[in-house]
Amino acid sequence: MNTLLTSKYTIPISDELWEQRIYIQQTRTCKHCSSKQYRTITDEKGNSSKEYFEEWSKIPLKEITLYEDRVDHVVAMLIGKKSRLSWDCPLCKSVNLVEDSPISNKKYGSNATFGVVYEKPKWNLAVRSSYDKICMKWLTVFLREIDMGLMAFQKEYFDQHGSGMKEDIRPISHEMK
Numbered sequence: 001m002n003t004l005l006t007s008k009y010t011i012p013i014s015d016e017l018w019e020q021r022i023y024i025q026q027t028r029t030c031k032h033c034s035s036k037q038y039r040t041i042t043d044e045k046g047n048s049s050k051e052y053f054e055e056w057s058k059i060p061l062k063e064i065t066l067y068e069d070r071v072d073h074v075v076a077m078l079i080g081k082k083s084r085l086s087w088d089c090p091l092c093k094s095v096n097l098v099e100d101s102p103i104s105n106k107k108y109g110s111n112a113t114f115g116v117v118y119e120k121p122k123w124n125l126a127v128r129s130s131y132d133k134i135c136m137k138w139l140t141v142f143l144r145e146i147d148m149g150l151m152a153f154q155k156e157y158f159d160q161h162g163s164g165m166k167e168d169i170r171p172i173s174h175e176m177k
């Protein structure tokens with residue numbers, strides 16, 4: 001089925017690409033600034049559109065450096081510590097406390113498609129009891145990706161040949177009148 005799609009829409013099978021695309025990013029949320037985000041929505045006709053929304057800035061862990069921020073006397077007496085573990089937001093430069101900004105994972109919805117599928121699970125003794133199950137899971141993911149590819153393919157096809165197609169599907173009886 002995959003080979004029916006032109007190369008542009010073929011779903012690559014690659015563990016490496018899959019890992020790159022589904023990579024879950026760990027972030028801390030800045031309490032002082034928000035940024036414009038978007039998610040891509042694909043409707044049942046295969047049209048993709050971007051939906052924008054404002055959200056507290058989520059900063060990837062690799063862009064954050066933690067440091068001990070000294071606090072003044074009063075605060076030090078209150079919390080019983082001379083410093084607090086902090087980080088500076090790279091976007092708004094404000095100081096955030098580590099205790100106020102726990103690490104969270106950026107997750108994808110279970111129906112998200114990535115235009116790629118991981119390699120078919122290989123059979124070995126260790127997976128013999130669950131092999132059917134993990135193959136079914138793989139197939140489900142693969143079919144979902146192919147489905148998306150097909151929709152995108154059909155959409156482009158109809159965009160190009162749309163008017164011609166309508167002529168073709170006109171009922172024969174109509175022409176005979």
Ligand SMILES: [Zn+2]
Pocket residue numbers: 030031032033034057089090091092093094
């Ligand atoms: Zn910020």
